[in-house]
Amino acid sequence: MPELPEVETVRDGLERLVVGARVRDVEVLRGYSVRRHDGGPESFADQLRGRTLTGAARRGKFLWLPLDDASALLAHLGMSGQLLVRDGADPWVHPHLRVRLHLDASPSGATALDFVDQRTFGYLAVADLLPTPDGDDVPAPVAHVARDLLDPLLAPGTPGRAAVVAAVRRRRTGIKRALLDQTVVSGVGNIYADEALWHARLHHARATDRLRPVEVARLLDAAEAVMREALAVGGTSFDALYVNVNGESGYFSRGLEVYGREGEPCRRCGTPIRRSPFMNRSAYWCPVCQPAPRGANAHP
């Protein structure tokens, strides 16, 4: 569910509310939610108990809280994960609560950090922080993930941004597949991919190696812009499944131009928006503004 703007909204909330807090105790209610932690649920709890949360960082859709011992609490929200900050003495237990960190010494008064996850595709883990060539540290499971379009090292006009354009064009696949590949550029998911392609007037099945550099550059600009707009209003929510750390929804669903609008008129040309099967999901697109390449029926 959450893409970069939603994860960044959560990161920002954690930075405000739980950095500086100490983990007093850990309850793992569903072992599967820590399956990517080496050592299992007991080890997960042991490595967190007594540690202080010293920051809140993010790359793409991966989020982590560095600890006071050169490791970090890593979170991926998957399709339905939430991190909710509690401050009551006896906080409500959400039906999909998977892990609860009991906190003390929190400057904001937070008493618990809850990991709630309906579909359980998300996870928490404690992992070592590894240095990158550019000087920042990332948890080991994030080492293969590319930087994202809000990263200063990928800002427009930088060599980093040009390298992303080249990496996209080097792929031998459809442009949307490349945009969703987190090892090419991270943070873009199904919603913002479709939005960016609509803004850039590109069909999702266009071959990467037949796009001109300027077309790819405009697509990346569009993806960055739409994610910044979404972030400014707290992200995209269709329902209570995506919420910030206070349980509140964002407002960007109002700003979506194509995603979820099958049959409704394109806001540029009035043509009904189409929905096509794509990677076991859907691609939403305007057949006039985003003409399909030849042979797109074989690879919709």
Next chain:
DNA sequence: ATGCCTACCTGGGAGC
């Protein structure tokens, strides 16, 4: 090495 596909889960809503 690179690209594609499926599995991993739970639940809401539509259709019968």
Next chain:
DNA sequence: TGCTCCCAGGTAGGCA
């Protein structure tokens, strides 16, 4: 009501 089917914002791992 209740069953079945379809759909959902993601990623890793295994296969060709």
